[in-house]
Amino acid sequence: GQNIDQPTEMTATEGAIVQINCTYQTSGFNGLFWYQQHAGEAPTFLSYNVLDGLEEKGRFSSFLSRSKGYSYLLLKELQMKDSASYLCAVLDSNYQLIWGAGTKLIIKP
Amino acid sequence: DAGVTQSPTHLIKTRGQHVTLRCSPISGHKSVSWYQQVLGQGPQFIFQYYEKEERGRGNFPDRFSARQFPNYSSELNVNALLLGDSALYLCASSHTGDGYNEQFFGPGTRLTVL
Numbered sequence: 001g002q003n004i005d006q007p008t009e010m011t012a013t014e015g016a017i018v019q020i021n022c023t024y025q026t027s028g029f030n031g032l033f034w035y036q037q038h039a040g041e042a043p044t045f046l047s048y049n050v051l052d053g054l055e056e057k058g059r060f061s062s063f064l065s066r067s068k069g070y071s072y073l074l075l076k077e078l079q080m081k082d083s084a085s086y087l088c089a090v091l092d093s094n095y096q097l098i099w100g101a102g103t104k105l106i107i108k109p
Numbered sequence: 110d111a112g113v114t115q116s117p118t119h120l121i122k123t124r125g126q127h128v129t130l131r132c133s134p135i136s137g138h139k140s141v142s143w144y145q146q147v148l149g150q151g152p153q154f155i156f157q158y159y160e161k162e163e164r165g166r167g168n169f170p171d172r173f174s175a176r177q178f179p180n181y182s183s184e185l186n187v188n189a190l191l192l193g194d195s196a197l198y199l200c201a202s203s204h205t206g207d208g209y210n211e212q213f214f215g216p217g218t219r220l221t222v223l
Contacts, residue, residue: 030208
């Protein structure tokens with residue numbers, strides 16, 4: 001079966017750095033996405049990785065290791081507005097997105 | 110430019126009824142995907158349409174059906190509603206149908222089945 005694992009919830013302090021991990025086992029791999037979803041809102045795109053390595057985009061970076069079936073999202077200089085759920089999704093061999101349950105990130109002052 | 114729009118925003122139905130949800134993609138986008146999201150979980154893929162043809166179907170019963178119109182808007186139909194169908198239904202559009210491009214999500218339709 002297909003499986004994507006993320007921690008259910010994480011807590012971090014404003015101004016700090018947090019790393020959200022995602023491990024996956026899917027039928028095929030055509031890339032991994034990270035989306036942000038604020039409570040009651042639709043997901044919004046953060047990043048896409050298809051090759052191994054680190055992709056940096058402002059305060060957010062995403063890392064991929066295909067051999068380990070592992071990715072992480074790194075958020076720096078945390079702000080209160082970063083409180084949200086972060087969803088990891090893998091594009092499988094059928095070009096369908098398989099989603100994790102999401103990690104709820106709580107930012108404390 | 111307008112983003113992805115969905116209607117209605119909220120809907121209350123009773124068991125056994127049917128429902129039609131509507132989605133208009135971003136102008137120029139030819140692919141529309143439908144997802145079901147239960148509270149506290151990630152989206153579950155239901156359907157993808159590209160150029161008016163079904164590109165993919167998730168693990169949902171035949172009570173769920175969809176179609177895409179010539180203007181690339183889409184409808185999701187659910188028959189014989191069950192309590193477990195209560196969820197947020199998300200529509201997402203993208204430029205292509207291969208999944209590589211980011212998907213742009215609409216605000217969703219929150220369906221409650223009583």
